[in-house]
Amino acid sequence: MNGEPEVHEESEASERSEEFEARLKAYEGRPAAATGVGRDPVNEPMIRHWCEAMGDTSPAYTGPDAIAPPTMLQAWTMAGLSRSPERTAAYDELLRLLDESGYHAVVATDCEQEYLRPLRPGDEITFDSVIESVSDLKTTKLGAGHFVTTRTDVRAGGALAGTHRFRILKYAPARRPKKQAPGPPEERRPRPVVNRDNAGFWEGVARHALLIQRCTGCGDLRFPWLPGCNSCGSPEWDTVEASGDGTVYSYVVMHHPPFPAFEPPYAVGLIELAEGVRIVSNVVGVPYDKVRIGMPVRLDFRRYDEELVLPVFQGVAE
Structure with missing residues (x-):
């Protein structure tokens, strides 16, 4: 009953x-x-x-x-x-x-x-x-x-x-658990996919150098790393080291969804390097709501754990 x-x-x-x-x-x-x-x-x-x-x-x-x-x-x-x-x-x-x-x-x-x-x-x-x-x-x-x-x-x-x-x-x-006091994320950041085409880039990052591919056939710079040149098709290349200067070409602010090892909100920028190529990375050193298109930035390298070092870009005061 x-x-x-x-x-x-x-x-x-x-x-x-x-x-x-x-x-x-x-x-x-x-x-x-x-x-x-x-x-x-x-x-x-x-x-x-x-x-x-x-x-x-x-x-x-x-x-x-x-x-x-x-x-x-x-x-x-x-x-x-x-x-x-x-x-x-x-x-x-x-x-x-x-x-x-x-x-x-x-x-x-x-x-x-x-x-x-x-x-x-x-x-x-x-x-x-x-x-x-x-x-x-x-x-x-x-x-x-x-x-x-x-x-x-x-x-x-x-x-x-x-x-x-x-x-x-x-x-x-969905109802979210109450946010606890800030502290280091329990989860590690995802590992980048390293393969035979981009291994040299990550080797450069490990020694705090941002390497850009340069076609030895036509001289064009390219990023991200590719096995051949988009302009002339040549498979031959070498590298140049980026100066580290750049500007914010475009950006988004990530609010949702939350992801282990990341603490939103944070800014992800499409950075145009002084050399003319573009790279996606975090914009740090300035509040996320102060990031603007055209903002000058400077390359930095940030260690996230015992294995992972990533290139990021510090906002530069104009």
Whole structure:
């Protein structure tokens, strides 16, 4: 007799859960964005900026027969800083339902793209999106929630050019244990992957030297280390030691998720060295919220344990 109320309550909770998930599933197949039009036609300036940011020097993206890099597929559909005017009421309703049910946090998890034909400068872009799936309740380290996947069909001149699937997690943040007094992390930092192509770089770091590869065929500097030259294809190279001067080319501040041996928030910078190559590393010596693009930095080496030494960059007062 004592167990009956508990069983009854569990049954009611299960029914409510099934009812809620049925409401979510009802949104599958409904439009998320309809009759969207790209803000700009496919154009050479955007292709150039993309290739410069990615360091992609493929000749396929320049000249009279240029095509757009396939991975730019989503870029032609983006609405900039403004809210997408094509987003449907159904998609807004789905997000609101999840918000009101406690799944108010959101994180983008992954995307998938399929390319059917190349896009070329002058192509006019149209697109439409559908809510492809809403998952059952999933438990993650971030918290319990539902994955929402949208599928966007991108067209050029009315013909399907590619498909972009984008997935987010709407979740209720998991309760975190109270933060204890600061102290050294119990976990060691992950070890870098050392292989035959980059072993020389890590040998240099061990003796506090940041080594940059230099092609002996054309003289181009390159980083990270590669087995051959992107410019001329030569497999022959030597190294030059970086002076240590650089500037913050770009950066992010890591707040979440927490990871053993790291104590967020902290700044991770894309550092442009005086020699012209770029390297990703921590920006230290200044508060994370004071890091700025263009900030001068200076190379330093920090020991994290008995085995691990890493190059980091100290902010320099201007």
